[in-house]
Amino acid sequence: NAGVMQNPRHLVRRRGQEARLRCSPMKGHSHVYWYRQLPEEGLKFMVYLQKENIIDESGMPKERFSAEFPKEGPSILRIQQVVRGDSAAYFCASSRETGEALHFGNGTRLTVT
Amino acid sequence: GENVEQHPSTLSVQEGDSAVIKCTYSDSASNYFPWYKQELGKRPQLIIDIRSNVGEKKDQRIAVTLNKTAKHFSLHITETQPEDSAVYFCAASMGRKLIFGQGTELSVKP
Numbered sequence: 001n002a003g004v005m006q007n008p009r010h011l012v013r014r015r016g017q018e019a020r021l022r023c024s025p026m027k028g029h030s031h032v033y034w035y036r037q038l039p040e041e042g043l044k045f046m047v048y049l050q051k052e053n054i055i056d057e058s059g060m061p062k063e064r065f066s067a068e069f070p071k072e073g074p075s076i077l078r079i080q081q082v083v084r085g086d087s088a089a090y091f092c093a094s095s096r097e098t099g100e101a102l103h104f105g106n107g108t109r110l111t112v113t
Numbered sequence: 114g115e116n117v118e119q120h121p122s123t124l125s126v127q128e129g130d131s132a133v134i135k136c137t138y139s140d141s142a143s144n145y146f147p148w149y150k151q152e153l154g155k156r157p158q159l160i161i162d163i164r165s166n167v168g169e170k171k172d173q174r175i176a177v178t179l180n181k182t183a184k185h186f187s188l189h190i191t192e193t194q195p196e197d198s199a200v201y202f203c204a205a206s207m208g209r210k211l212i213f214g215q216g217t218e219l220s221v222k223p
Contacts, residue, residue: 033210033211035213041215041216042119042202042213042214042215042216043157043202043213044213045210045211045212045213048209048210055209056208056209056210091156091157098209099144099145099206099209100145101147101159101162102147102159102211103159104149104156104157104158105156106155106156107156
């Protein structure tokens with residue numbers, strides 16, 4: 001049973017470019033969460049999605065960031081016009097139901113130059 | 114607000130000693146409290162969790178205690194080993210998401 005799959009593992013973007021991060025949840029999981037982790041810091045909640053629905057986006061910056069989880073295909077976290085402060089590790093996690101343990105992917109490490 | 118405070122931020126122990134990490138949470142409605150271990154450059158991995166209807170849970174050398182009245186919970190690791198060295202995160206359910214503490218970097222010296 002494959003775990004949560006994230007790609008790419010590493011992503012380098014120049015300031016002003018767009019970054020697209022992908023996440024395929026574990027088989028049987030329909031709840032997807034995105035977290036951001038800055039160096040030597042904790043995991044900051046960004047957004048919680050179910051298929052075709054954003055349930056809670058209270059942690060998402062108001063501008064440049066968006067997320068989706070379409071009926072078919074992986075969840076996408078999109079960052080437009082990236083800035084140096086967006087450099088971080090972005091972790092996706094999934095669960096079978098709300099209130100159950102989250103299973104994390106290996107993360108995407110975004111570097112903005 | 115939605116907040117989880119975790120202490121200490123760093124903890125150094127000798128191999129074989131015990132380690133205790135403490136967390137407090139703000140939302141009295143929180144009912145699920147997992148702990149994650151993250152090794153350098155890797156993903157967080159669940160090591161133990163507890164629900165609000167239980168006061169204590171143990172799994173081999175790891176135990177977690179919960180005090181709902183005081184809104185705090187703790188991770189206890191006994192007979193620590195060098196491979197326990199990692200960053201540990203507590204979390205609490207708030208709404209339909211998990212809010213994480215800031216992490217504790219545990220170093221176990223041989």
